[in-house]
Amino acid sequence: MTQLVTHVDDELVQQVDRLVENGAVTSRSDAVRRGLRALVxxxxxxxxxxxxxxxxxxxxxxxxxxxxxxxxxxxxxAEEPW
Structure with a gap:
């Protein structure tokens, strides 16, 4: 598996961390994978x-x-038995 390294702004990190806290994703990496899959x-x-x-x-x-x-x-x- 390939590892991607990127930089994101603090606000986006906070939003992702809230997703992790709320259980929407399991981790930051999970959020990134889901986001990339959705984009693709x-x-x-x-x-x-x-x-x-x-x-x-x-x-x-x-x-x-x-x-x-x-x-x-x-x-x-017409065939439906309404």
């Missing part, structure tokens, strides 16, 4: 979102391609 996941999701949008810009969905999903949704709702 957010950027991965953003990248996927951009790719999806770009795909629809290059080839917009035609009306006949969307119609089946609307009809299927209506059928499924």
């Amino acid at each position: 996941d957010r950027e991965r999701r953003r990248s996927v979102d951009v790719a999806i949008v770009e795909g629809y810009r290059r080839r917009p969905q035609a009306e006949d391609e969307a119609g089946w999903s609307d009809e299927t949704a209506r059928s499924m709702i």
Whole structure:
């Protein structure tokens, strides 16, 4: 496992320490790991979102391609025993 060394301001350290005290994280290191995972996941999701949008810009969905999903949704709702 690789160790990362960084500097953070005192206010951020105090906030992280409060998270540790409150049990939100087990340690400062746990907080850093969770934060980095969240950042990496957010950027991965953003990248996927951009790719999806770009795909629809290059080839917009035609009306006949969307119609089946609307009809299927209506059928499924009609089948529910409300």
